[in-house]
Amino acid sequence: MASIIDGKAFAQNLREKISRRTTQLKKETDIQPGLATVLVGEDPASHVYVRNKNRQTKAVGMASFHHELDAQTSQEALLALVNDLNHDDAVHGILVQLPLPEHIDSIAVINAIDPAKDVDGFHILNVGKLAIGEPGLVSCTPLGCLMLLKDQLGDLSGKNAVIVGRSNIVGKPMAALLLQQHCTVTIAHSRTQDLAGVCRRADILVAAVGRPEMIQGDWVKPGAVVIDVGINRVEIEGKAKLVGDVDFSAAAEHAAAITPVPGGVGPMTIACLLYNTYQAACMQHGMEDRMMAL
Numbered sequence: 001m002a003s004i005i006d007g008k009a010f011a012q013n014l015r016e017k018i019s020r021r022t023t024q025l026k027k028e029t030d031i032q033p034g035l036a037t038v039l040v041g042e043d044p045a046s047h048v049y050v051r052n053k054n055r056q057t058k059a060v061g062m063a064s065f066h067h068e069l070d071a072q073t074s075q076e077a078l079l080a081l082v083n084d085l086n087h088d089d090a091v092h093g094i095l096v097q098l099p100l101p102e103h104i105d106s107i108a109v110i111n112a113i114d115p116a117k118d119v120d121g122f123h124i125l126n127v128g129k130l131a132i133g134e135p136g137l138v139s140c141t142p143l144g145c146l147m148l149l150k151d152q153l154g155d156l157s158g159k160n161a162v163i164v165g166r167s168n169i170v171g172k173p174m175a176a177l178l179l180q181q182h183c184t185v186t187i188a189h190s191r192t193q194d195l196a197g198v199c200r201r202a203d204i205l206v207a208a209v210g211r212p213e214m215i216q217g218d219w220v221k222p223g224a225v226v227i228d229v230g231i232n233r234v235e236i237e238g239k240a241k242l243v244g245d246v247d248f249s250a251a252a253e254h255a256a257a258i259t260p261v262p263g264g265v266g267p268m269t270i271a272c273l274l275y276n277t278y279q280a281a282c283m284q285h286g287m288e289d290r291m292m293a294l
């Protein structure tokens with residue numbers, strides 16, 4: 001049976017490290033890393049995410065600035081707020097919660113964020129830096145997956161990595177990160193032929209599809225490490241439940257290690273947002289020597 005990768009415990013440990021570094025930074029330089037969140041509209045899930053982000057930001061000793069705008073807010077007004085935050089020295093990270101209302105061009109808003117403060121790693125400049133292997137801010141969920149993989153396997157060099165899913169926020173940055181770690185990377189998607197056969201070649205299998213338990217147990221190579229990014233709400237025997245993109249119990253019979261859902265990748269995302277905010281604060285003040293190693 002596979003060992004279970006405890007993302008919740010790993011994330012808690014990471015937050016504690018960030019908290020210690022934040023306290024030290026404040027004490028020695030009087031700089032307190034600050035994260036600004038911007039929420040537009042009434043989407044209930046977004047409200048829950050942003051509330052959690054703000055709570056965890058404060059818990060590690062960072063400054064938290066929250067801006068809530070109504071659903072009718074114009075794109076100009078949102079861009080003006082982003083511009084203000086870009087010029088606010090107390091703000092080191094800016095997160096505009098997606099999705100934005102339909103009348104707003106999300107790409108224009110993301111690209112208006114100062115790339116040095118783009119702690120979500122979605123700005124085109126940070127995406128480009130990741131693609132060419134330059135240091136920059138990296139999308140939080142794939143960064144969290146990489147931390148779990150490195151903790152599990154150490155050196156990833158030469159491993160066959162298969163990522164199922166090619167989204168801009170998970171699949172593509174995950175592929176770029178694993179390529180940087182010298183993996184042999186395959187990206188699979190909805191047009192991939194013989195997906196089961198492709199998955200069976202993976203020493204590292206990352207599932208980011210958004211389809212409940214699609215990855216079958218016998219698609220997992222014996223001894224592989226499986227990272228399940230999927231978060232799917234399903235109803236089982238009348239009860240709402242969260243499941244991943246991988247058939248967990250069947251895959252656990254083949255894998256060496258696997259992330260559960262919930263409690264695997266999920267908790268890593270906010271922890272990595274705080275990690276990025278700390279790193280951004282160090283970079284903005286020319287204190288690269290204080291940055292945390294991956």
Ligand code: NDP
Pocket residue numbers: 141164165166167168169170171188189190191192195208209210211229230231232265266267269
């Ligand atoms: P997207 O919907 O943007 O992308 C899904 C990808 O899966 C697409 O590339 C799509 O291929 C591919 N796909 C869909 N169906 C199949 C199929 N039958 N066979 C092979 N590939 C398929 O999703 P996201 O990347 O945003 O998210 C993926 C999952 O991860 C979701 O469950 C989401 O909730 C979760 N998630 C979790 C996070 C966390 O914090 N843990 C953060 C972000 C996402 P194609 O491109 O060809 O359409």
